[in-house]
Amino acid sequence: MISLSEIDTTVKRATKAIGFSWGIAEEVGKCIRTLEMFGLPGIKNLNQYYKVFANKKFQNVSLIAKSNISKVSYCPIISGVNFLDQIHTLQNLEEIEFENFGFPILFIPFLSRSSEIIGKRIFLKIDDKEFLLNFNQSIFSNYFNKNVIENANIIKISFIENKDSFSDQDWQDLYKLSEQTFVEETDELKQKAAGAGLTDND
Amino acid sequence: MEVKLRDPKIVMKLSKLGSFHQSKLSFLRSFLKEFSDWDFKRDLFDLDENGYGKAVYSLKKNNKIYSLVCFANKLSDLERSDRVIATKWDAAFTLHDGIPTKTDIERLQKNVPKQEVGRLSYKELTLSRANKSIRIFNYIVECLSKGKQPDKKKVFDVGYLYRTTAVYGSGKFGLADRFRIKNRNEICGPFRLEMMLVYLVRQFTFDQVNHIAKQKNPGRAVELDKEICRNLGIGNSTGLGMAPFIVNHPTLLNNWIMSREMSLKKIREIKNVKNQDAEIFKDILKKSLKNISFWNTESEFQKKKIVGLYKDLKKLIDFLDKDFNFKKDYPFNDLYLWCEKNLKDECIEYAVSTFMEPYDDIINPLIYQMSADEDKYFTIPTQKNIENLRSIIEKNYSEILKIDFSKEENNKNFWFISKNKEEPRLADRYKEQGAELEQPLAIARDISRLYQRISKIKNSLSVGKFLIENNDLRHAIRRVFISEFFPYSEIQDNTIGSKLMPIDMLRLKLSFFGAVKFDPRSDKWLRICMFQGAPLPNELQSYDSGWIYNSIN
Numbered sequence: 001m002i003s004l005s006e007i008d009t010t011v012k013r014a015t016k017a018i019g020f021s022w023g024i025a026e027e028v029g030k031c032i033r034t035l036e037m038f039g040l041p042g043i044k045n046l047n048q049y050y051k052v053f054a055n056k057k058f059q060n061v062s063l064i065a066k067s068n069i070s071k072v073s074y075c076p077i078i079s080g081v082n083f084l085d086q087i088h089t090l091q092n093l094e095e096i097e098f099e100n101f102g103f104p105i106l107f108i109p110f111l112s113r114s115s116e117i118i119g120k121r122i123f124l125k126i127d128d129k130e131f132l133l134n135f136n137q138s139i140f141s142n143y144f145n146k147n148v149i150e151n152a153n154i155i156k157i158s159f160i161e162n163k164d165s166f167s168d169q170d171w172q173d174l175y176k177l178s179e180q181t182f183v184e185e186t187d188e189l190k191q192k193a194a195g196a197g198l199t200d201n202d
Numbered sequence: 203m204e205v206k207l208r209d210p211k212i213v214m215k216l217s218k219l220g221s222f223h224q225s226k227l228s229f230l231r232s233f234l235k236e237f238s239d240w241d242f243k244r245d246l247f248d249l250d251e252n253g254y255g256k257a258v259y260s261l262k263k264n265n266k267i268y269s270l271v272c273f274a275n276k277l278s279d280l281e282r283s284d285r286v287i288a289t290k291w292d293a294a295f296t297l298h299d300g301i302p303t304k305t306d307i308e309r310l311q312k313n314v315p316k317q318e319v320g321r322l323s324y325k326e327l328t329l330s331r332a333n334k335s336i337r338i339f340n341y342i343v344e345c346l347s348k349g350k351q352p353d354k355k356k357v358f359d360v361g362y363l364y365r366t367t368a369v370y371g372s373g374k375f376g377l378a379d380r381f382r383i384k385n386r387n388e389i390c391g392p393f394r395l396e397m398m399l400v401y402l403v404r405q406f407t408f409d410q411v412n413h414i415a416k417q418k419n420p421g422r423a424v425e426l427d428k429e430i431c432r433n434l435g436i437g438n439s440t441g442l443g444m445a446p447f448i449v450n451h452p453t454l455l456n457n458w459i460m461s462r463e464m465s466l467k468k469i470r471e472i473k474n475v476k477n478q479d480a481e482i483f484k485d486i487l488k489k490s491l492k493n494i495s496f497w498n499t500e501s502e503f504q505k506k507k508i509v510g511l512y513k514d515l516k517k518l519i520d521f522l523d524k525d526f527n528f529k530k531d532y533p534f535n536d537l538y539l540w541c542e543k544n545l546k547d548e549c550i551e552y553a554v555s556t557f558m559e560p561y562d563d564i565i566n567p568l569i570y571q572m573s574a575d576e577d578k579y580f581t582i583p584t585q586k587n588i589e590n591l592r593s594i595i596e597k598n599y600s601e602i603l604k605i606d607f608s609k610e611e612n613n614k615n616f617w618f619i620s621k622n623k624e625e626p627r628l629a630d631r632y633k634e635q636g637a638e639l640e641q642p643l644a645i646a647r648d649i650s651r652l653y654q655r656i657s658k659i660k661n662s663l664s665v666g667k668f669l670i671e672n673n674d675l676r677h678a679i680r681r682v683f684i685s686e687f688f689p690y691s692e693i694q695d696n697t698i699g700s701k702l703m704p705i706d707m708l709r710l711k712l713s714f715f716g717a718v719k720f721d722p723r724s725d726k727w728l729r730i731c732m733f734q735g736a737p738l739p740n741e742l743q744s745y746d747s748g749w750i751y752n753s754i755n
Contacts, residue, residue: 001323005373005380013619022642023676030580062670081673085666088585117581 008033011046018050020077027081031109038112038139040105041146048148049076049103058102066093073102073151080110087114091159098155101126105149111157112136121160126152203532205470207463207689211601214459214694220706221507221547224750225555226565227461227572228716230732231750233397234742236390237261242739244409245301249274251417253410256311258302259402266388268327268395269298270402271307273315274410282333284367284439291317291331293364293406297399299325299378317368318623322376328399329377332364335437339363339411342426346415349422351430358433358496361719361731363407365437369396384573391572392454393715404436404733428738435734438717441727443625445707446617449643449697452681453574456688458714461568462554463690468564469557470535479560480528482748486556487519489751493718501722503703507548514549559748579684582676584666588659591668591682595653598685601694602646603653614700617643628704628726644698648678718750 012029016022028046035042058075061068064086068074079098083090090096101107104126115122116136124131129143164171185193212218224231240261249255257272274293281290294315298306306325313320317331334340338352338360345352371393373379383389408431415423448455494512499505518541526537534557541550558565595603605612616637620627631637642648652675659668669676685691696702705722712720717730735752737745746752 001376003324003373003376003379006376021674021676023678023680024673026580026677026680030577063667082670085582085584085669088666113581 004033004037007036007043011043014046014050015077018053024077024081027084027110028077031080031106031113034109034112034136035105040108040139040141041148042105042109044146045103045105045148048150049106052150059100064090064096066095067097067099069099071100073100074098076101076103076106080107083107084110084114084117087117090114091118091120094158096157098157099153101152101155103148103150104152104155107155108133108139112139118159120162123158123160125154125156127154203471203473203535205467205535207467210598210689210692211694213463214690214692216693216695216697216703216706218547218551219693219710220703221551222462222710222713223552223555224713224716224718225462225465226558226562226747227458227465227569228714229391229393230397230401230716230736231747232391232569233394233401234736234745235747236388236394237263237398238742238745239263240742242405242742244405245269247409247413249410249413251414252276253414253417256307257406257409258307259405260301261398261402263388267300268398269300269302270399270406271296271298271302271310271314272403272406273311275315277333279336282336284333284365285441288367289317289319291315291367292334293403293410294331295329295399295403295406296322296326297328297395297402299327318375320375324376324378324382326376327378327383327395328369328371329375330366330369330399330403332366332403332436334364335360335362342411343414343418346412346426347418347423349419349424351424351427354430354433357430359498360437361433361496361734362404362435362437363411364403365439365729366400366403367439368443369399369438371396391569392458397715400436400438400732401736402739404434404736405739407436408434408738431738432741433735435718435731435736438712438730438732439723439727440708440712440730441625442627442704442708444711445704446626446641446643448707448711449645449693451574451576452684452691453576453579453688456691457572457574459690460688461572465558465561465564465568466538466554469561470532470538472534473531475528475533476560477528480533482560483556484519484522486559486748486751487515487522487553490552490556491515491519493751497719499719499721501728503725504720504722510546511548511552514545515552518545518549518553559751562747579687580680582665582669582680583683584664584669586665586683587661588656588663588665588668589661591665591679592653592656592661594682594686595649598682598689598692599646599649599653599694602649602692602696605646605650605696605699607647607650611700612696613647613698615698615702616640617698628702631698642677645678645681645692646696647698648675649682651675652678652682716750 008029011032012025015025015028032042032046057072059070059072060075060078061082064082108124108131111122111124112133113136115133122133124133130141132140134140240263243260243262245260246256246258249257254274254276258269260267260269272293272295277290277292294317296310296314313322322329338357342352371377408426412425494508494515497508521540541553607613610632613631615628616631618627618629618636618639618641629636655672655675665679681692704726705728708728709720712730715732717732718734719731720728722728735749737749
């Protein structure tokens, strides 16, 4: 089995070899490592992307907008790096859309890392495939196929505000149950058990 | 009194880093301490009369077991090479996580002797190979088989029976990734499992030499004297492969150096030094003179350094005996300032290492701060602006900005990865081909380029927007922001200049391993010794923590 460390190093070198800078190569190494660790087909998609890279033109997005449309497929690496670099301003846009996106699986780890930076979950939809990116700790998805996805027609990204996924009642019910581990105090215990607070005017 | 940390712009110069010595912070000493209550066992020893075959050694505590699996092979003198281009070795080793099954050993037998071209699994943690020291291995076998002990002088001049030529870990060749072990309670700092492998290999070398002697003359052979064993370590031959590590791991480098600098600062801040602690320190300095007299090298560069160290150490001891009083306030501060004024770097750094010896209470907490969560600082804070970037560069890289990279001498070399062995190499940019494939290790030059590039950029521009058109310097920008929080993360020198001594980079790393007897064979590779003087495995329960200064005494 190839170790994650080998994946990181080899991806970094391959990315430099294809023409990206060392700094970007470092990012891609980390990202493919993340994809493989989460069980998504990073190596397979990257390998195929680099095979077509020399003969096919990809669009390099600079400043990412709410809606990004291109006749040429967006490059997942430049889009990913710029998304990461611009995440502090992008999070103010509720939803971001890309039309015509090359090798979208490769875009996922950049979003996953962005989720960690802003401390918000990110919901990603690649055509009909859904991904919930949880602070770069895990990726929840309805996509389990290990195949290469060469292109996506529509990519939608939305930032999920930090709020509870349950109702107040759900919480109250659970809290009440937890109270059964508490001990009812006598008046004397109320005075003494905390170990402080009896003579604080010193 | 508060003593300031030493200035990174001085400490992080390569000539300074290349004068570092082992200390209580060194990984092999920490390893011995942390594993001293583990049970050592030789589980398998299946060697033929010539010492070829396999062996397994283990360290065990509660339900946790680490096993060294050894394969000793026949190797002709013509095939023996310490260079990384070698494909066969006298012995090959791996540290297995747990007890290896018969199937594991069969799998390992097919792969471990092949080293870089073999494949290991996540069940293996470290990998290494070693060659016999021909100078003494056969001589010792000969002596033991005749029932006598070898000449100590002859043996200690070399200092080891075997020399490793590489020790791999952290996911190389399929080995377990670091994330699989980093949270284990027994792994308290970097390189512990590499140290474990080397330490257990040392025991294998003693068992093998005894075994061959016994097979040769069963009636008369004796075992190698335990005191001689204790004063033999494991040699190591190290080339450029190690050098890029300290550039590629800036936060880790910082944490190693910071621990050393913090310990010096805290020791200098001790107001009253106990008599007993002063005596420990002075005793170690005196013992060091003998150790240094056994430090042999053919390298003129190193010979000068050793002679200088010996002279300076005598000067320091004389000063302590005649003119210094430990009863005054803050004596280590005064002593350090005297060292800076009167001694050269080689001895100043030796003194810094020996200052630590009496102070477990200061050193022990720092040992736990020598690992690094590198991913935490990997992401560039792109919301910051060019003014932030510029001020960090001006503050942390002012020495580097003085280097004129338009001069050929300052651009002389480039680092590359050899196609032949996938190992780092250094070549002359103006004579050799391949500079376009240069590795990103010319940090000083790239920081200088970055500083020039931002000179005409508006202060308020965000780093994120600057990066859109300047991703060629992305790696340098990342480092600048790391240096904001990690002052000792950067070598404050030119790693591609004509005056570069790459062995300074190797020595820095090896000093933190705990290596001694640096013996440069050129400006690009050197030999060292590890664990010389260390307790044997059955002595680990109780040993003198200053063992490294007791060897050959």
